[in-house]
Amino acid sequence: MPFKYVDKLLHCDGVNLADIAEQYGTPAYIYSERSLRRNVEVLKEIFIDRGFKVSYAMKANSNPTILKLFRSYGLGVDIVSAGELQMAKHCGFDGAEINFAGVGKTIEELDLALALEIDHFNVESRFELELLEARAKIAGKKAGVLLRLNPDIDPQTHPHISTGLKQNKFGMSPENVRYFLTEAKSYPHIQFDGIHCHIGSQILQPQPFFDLIEYLEQFTDSLKAGGVDITHIDLGGGFGVNYEDPFEDILETTPFLESIAQRAMEKLGKYQLHIQPGRVLVANAGVLLAQVLGNKENGGHHFVIIDAATTELIRPALYDAYHAIFSHREGRPLRMGDVVGPVCESSDALAKHRDMPEFEKDDLMIIGSAGAYASSMGSTYNLRPLxxxxxxNVGGETQLTRKRQSFDEMISLYS
Ligand SMILES: Cc1ncc(COP(=O)(O)O)c(C=O)c1O
Incomplete structure (x- = not known):
């Protein structure tokens, strides 16, 4: 286990988190290379070694050290913006290792991606298809496209992270996907490679994926019967992690990954299969390290105020997400309360009504599962530096992979 108590103090791969706090200050994100490697090795064995293409959804965490590590295992990247495209390029991914997803892309983004000859665009609407056709024509290129299909499957997860229901903004109806594939010749600068789906995030059961695979089997059979052939199917991301016990192994939480891969190969193995996982690779490889500024009581409520806030971890405020709270010191008595930050919003809380270890002023608090959608969703609200x-690393050395933003850097953006 990369994060564990040693002599009653929480360590990451042999390094006392207090030493990290002293060297780099708080708040800070700490990632375990050992844990990152374990996660990517599991996915490689289950998916890549079976012939799947795995593209890491870098929106989960776009730290270049992590991106380069994943690339070394043969992963590509799933990007959603020009910024992510530039970061992927910076990390050495070439066009053939990049796919561009997202519900809307600007002309500048399409042009940049066309110039880089990325593997494919995931297209979600007619207006985007038409714009891409026009830009590819100007660039004298043929753009690879997977159409994002909205299969109306309930991923049984939080409503804010379910994306494959027909009332969601994502994807196209099956009728529209069929229509565009049939009309492929009207888009001479587009190569229609296949279909992409992403039904949601933090999915902890295999059934929604089995439903998706079955749906796609029937849909592609009916396309074939209508004379439409495709070559690629992308099943998206969405594999969940254990937020209650973040230090549990990936396969304890998602023992069903193997059965999803098997089922997909069985039913859709004649296509080039893709997945685009984000969270499962990084969430539990990271923690957020914070210092307690003090305790206070208000209206019979106990608050622990820390130096981290929704600016470092917005998930609890955004979708009531649960993140485990640890004390640096093992064996503290439990006390019910809220963990809140200094940001001037009532929603600025990282845990609510929680039985958690008792904290004293200056204690270190460790917030679990901060490897995904934490730093990448970070902000500078209240002019708090990133x-x-x-x-x-596996040798137990610390590497500063992103420095704390300086006040000068923040101020220098203004004229
Ligand atoms: C299109 C697409 N693919 C992949 C992902 C990654 O999802 P997850 O981090 O749940 O694996 C997302 C997440 O929002 C997404 O929208």
Missing amino acids: SPEIVV
């Missing part, structure tokens, strides 16, 4: 990201 926090540093530290990787503890």
